[in-house]
Amino acid sequence: MKTLYVSDLDGTLLNSDEVLSSYTRKTINELVEEKGMIFSYATARSFITASKATKGLDAKLPLIVYNGSIIVENETKKILMSNFFKKIEVEEIKSLLIAAGVHPIVYSFINDKEYYRYIRKDITEGAVKYLNTRQGDIRDNPAETEKELYDGNIFYFTCIDKEEQLKLLYEKLKDNYYCVFHKDIYTHEHWLEIMPKTVSKANAIKQLKEYLGCDYVVAFGDAKNDIEMFEYVDECYAVSNATSELKKIATGIIDSNNEDGVAKWLYQRFHKLK
Incomplete structure (x- = not known):
């Protein structure tokens, strides 16, 4: 066997x-x-x-x-x-994130290279701390605009924010996407991870x-x-x-x-x- x-x-x-x-x-x-x-x-x-x-x-x-x-x-x-998100799925998630006031770290492939993108002025202190532990990472590619943030073949969203905001967002997304809402075992920050349903x-x-x-x-x-x-x-x-x-x-x-x-x-x- x-x-x-x-x-x-x-x-x-x-x-x-x-x-x-x-x-x-x-x-x-x-x-x-x-x-x-x-x-x-x-x-x-x-x-x-x-x-x-x-x-x-x-x-x-x-x-x-x-x-x-x-x-x-x-x-x-x-x-x-x-496994990548469809464009229509990205648009739906984007609109829900904006409505919730949650600013994600977006993981994607652009021209066959992996990047993670975020708008630094918008992200939470918890997200900044997380990104600071990744200094020197070749995938780090901050976006200047919202359009840049959502470029490429997206496969993963990470949101690090207040528990209440993420929980509400989780409830809206969980039926159509694979979502993991949890507290990080090392930093105790609240995370919402969003991936394609499959x-x-x-x-x-x-x-x-x-x-x-x-x-x-x-x-x-x-x-x-x-x-x-x-x-x-x-x-x-x-x-x-x-x-x-x-x-x-x-x-x-x-x-x-x-x-x-x-x-x-x-x-x-x-x-x-x-």
Whole structure:
């Protein structure tokens, strides 16, 4: 049976310092290269920020980023699959954002290059702080006008604002788009992420499973936004630091993200198989 193993990143594969431990990095590289493990991670992060957090994970892996909007090859950086908004959808989201007084960070491809754009004078203090952590990022491309902000093939909107504003916007958008409304586990800022309706970790895993010709999927996670992924896969394991909602539907509970729970489980699984 050809099995695909998929892990969430933050709070699951990454430790509390937002990096891979040397044990986790070494174990996954060896299992992929020596045992033929088919492994991916699924994250809301971009490929660039996910790559920084997983530095040293050099094995040939297809990676699910932007909550499933993009699937990219780790070694070659080749985009295997992508999901963009239709122009009519961009216009609808744009009008709702303007009406709500919410100013987004807009992710798009322009002439086959990835950018994130925003109008600096309009964005919130929380968004500024977030962008300041991304200084030097080659995708950073501030817009001067609203027209520039919405150029290109858009695949992702990030809004960092007051909880009340984002919650109202979420209620208006959730039926037609894939939306994630949450509080960031590191900064405690409120976020609303907006993606095409077809986008989710679960759907990206389904696409990847078919692309790779796998028969079975095992997933690992920690948060409420991993529930849909857990409901889709064949086996699912929650780290001990996971939310109670996720633990309730998990196949089992494993060690925490700070105890290399995923890597230890994978090591034991592959050595039992052999």
